[in-house]
Amino acid sequence: KQEVTQIPAALSVPEGENLVLNCSFTDSAIYNLQWFRQDPGKGLTSLLLIQSSQREQTSGRLNASLDKSSGRSTLYIAASQPGDSATYLCAVRPGAGSYQLTFGKGTKLSVIP
Amino acid sequence: GAGVSQSPSNKVTEKGKDVELRCDPISGHTALYWYRQSLGQGLEFLIYFQGNSAPDKSGLPSDRFSAERTGGSVSTLTIQRTQQEDSAVYLCASSLYQREIGTDTQYFGPGTRLTVL
Numbered sequence: 001k002q003e004v005t006q007i008p009a010a011l012s013v014p015e016g017e018n019l020v021l022n023c024s025f026t027d028s029a030i031y032n033l034q035w036f037r038q039d040p041g042k043g044l045t046s047l048l049l050i051q052s053s054q055r056e057q058t059s060g061r062l063n064a065s066l067d068k069s070s071g072r073s074t075l076y077i078a079a080s081q082p083g084d085s086a087t088y089l090c091a092v093r094p095g096a097g098s099y100q101l102t103f104g105k106g107t108k109l110s111v112i113p
Numbered sequence: 114g115a116g117v118s119q120s121p122s123n124k125v126t127e128k129g130k131d132v133e134l135r136c137d138p139i140s141g142h143t144a145l146y147w148y149r150q151s152l153g154q155g156l157e158f159l160i161y162f163q164g165n166s167a168p169d170k171s172g173l174p175s176d177r178f179s180a181e182r183t184g185g186s187v188s189t190l191t192i193q194r195t196q197q198e199d200s201a202v203y204l205c206a207s208s209l210y211q212r213e214i215g216t217d218t219q220y221f222g223p224g225t226r227l228t229v230l
Binding site for chain 1: 146157161169217218220221222
């Protein structure tokens with residue numbers, strides 16, 4: 001059974017810092033990995049999706065990397081801003097024929113002005 | 114365009130009552146998913162609909178849970194004889210397979226917070 005772990009569970013940084021969020025998964029046979037952002041009382045917003053054949057994806061100040069063989073992904077946030085404060089979730093999709101996403105429990109990020 | 118919408122946003126019910134939660138997916142999306150997010154837990158897959166195919170119900174926790182999708186659009190998740198452990202945020206998502214990039218990003222609604230007293 002696929003298990004997804006995110007470390008740390010919570011992180012507090014001063015504004016302007018670069019930071020890295022970590023995600024690990026136990027079964028490397030994945031189809032893709034997705035990073036989401038969740039704001040309190042709201043649904044999930046997709047940030048980046050990395051296919052199993054890709055090594056990284058970038059969007060603005062966000063960069064996500066994937067090392068499938070070691071079962072790891074990182075989300076790098078450059079020049080953090082208070083508006084980045086949210087819970088970040090990673091999720092893996094097991095195969096092309098399976099649409100179930102397995103989520104980690106998330107990292108709660110607080111960016112202090 | 115409009116995103117995924119869910120109603121109600123909050124629902125408080127008494128133990129033993131039935132509840133219905135509604136999801137309106139993004140227009141044109143063929144796939145629809147239900148997830149549950151319990152306090153302190155990750156998101157848990159419940160059920161998946163794709164077009165006219167039989168739904169994947171493998172994540173439903175008990176036979177008290179059921180879902181239907183009418184006309185390939187709106188979906189209703191029904192929980193019968195609710196229990197306190199059913200208290201959670203129920204999230205709906207929809208997606209459309211994008212052939213050019215070979216993937217389908219799931220877009221989530223704001224969720225329904227269910228509280229069973």
